[in-house]
Amino acid sequence: xxxxxxxHPLSAFSSSDxxxxxxxxxxxxxxxxxxxxYVVILFTPIESESFFVSGKPTDxxxxxxxxxxxxxxxxxxxxxxxxERYENxxxxxxxxxxYDWEVHVEEVPPEMWRENGLIPPIKFPEIxxxxxxxxxxxxx
Numbered sequence: 188x189x190x191x192x193x194x195h196p197l198s199a200f201s202s203s204d205x206x207x208x209x210x211x212x213x214x215x216x217x218x219x220x221x222x223x224x225y226v227v228i229l230f231t232p233i234e235s236e237s238f239f240v241s242g243k244p245t246d247x248x249x250x251x252x253x254x255x256x257x258x259x260x261x262x263x264x265x266x267x268x269x270x271e272r273y274e275n276x277x278x279x280x281x282x283x284x285x286y287d288w289e290v291h292v293e294e295v296p297p298e299m300w301r302e303n304g305l306i307p308p309i310k311f312p313e314i315x316x317x318x319x320x321x322x323x324x325x326x327x
Contacts, residue, residue, distance in 0.1 A: 188225040188257040189216060196246040196286075197232045204280050205230050211276040215269070225257070240287075249281050249288040259294040266292075 191212055200208065213226045235246040253273075260266045273290060274282075281288045300306075 188221075188255075189227070190254045190256065191226070191228040192231060192252045192254075193229065194231045194233055194238070194250040194252075196238065196248070197234060198246070199232075199249060199284075199286065200230065200280065208277065208280045212273075215272055215276055221258075247286055249286050251277070251288065251290040253290065253292040255292060255294045256300045257297060259297075260292075 193208075209228045212228055213223050216226050217223050235244045238245055238248065240248050260269055269292070270290075273292075277288070277290070
């Protein structure tokens with residue numbers, strides 16, 4: 188339900204990096220009580236001949252598009268806090284490796300969300316409570 192699309196140069200992330208970065212992003216949500224299975228992360232490698240910034244090919248840029256579908260951040264302070272937490276989560280894999288990056292978060296109206304053609308309930312309290320009871324957030 189949050190969908191993270193990470194567009195990156197071919198050599199930006201090892202398999203281990205992808206696993207660790209995915210765990211850190213997932214923890215942003217599990218730390219707030221959402222089940223880990225809500226979080227979907229797609230790594231999309233882009234060849235430098237197909238990745239352009241300022242009209243020039245690059246292998247030093249990472250673009251992340253996040254879509255929040257079932258939940259939106261309730262106010263400006265929550266949005267600021269999420270953005271800061273997100274930047275901290277990705278920094279060791281992007282900033283600290285010398286890449287330039289851009290992140291943007293889209294908050295899709297829940298009315299525009301469907302699963303298997305059905306309108307899902309906006310909250311799944313029973314599922315979320317059971318998940319929280321059985322699991323602990325991923326530490327980092």
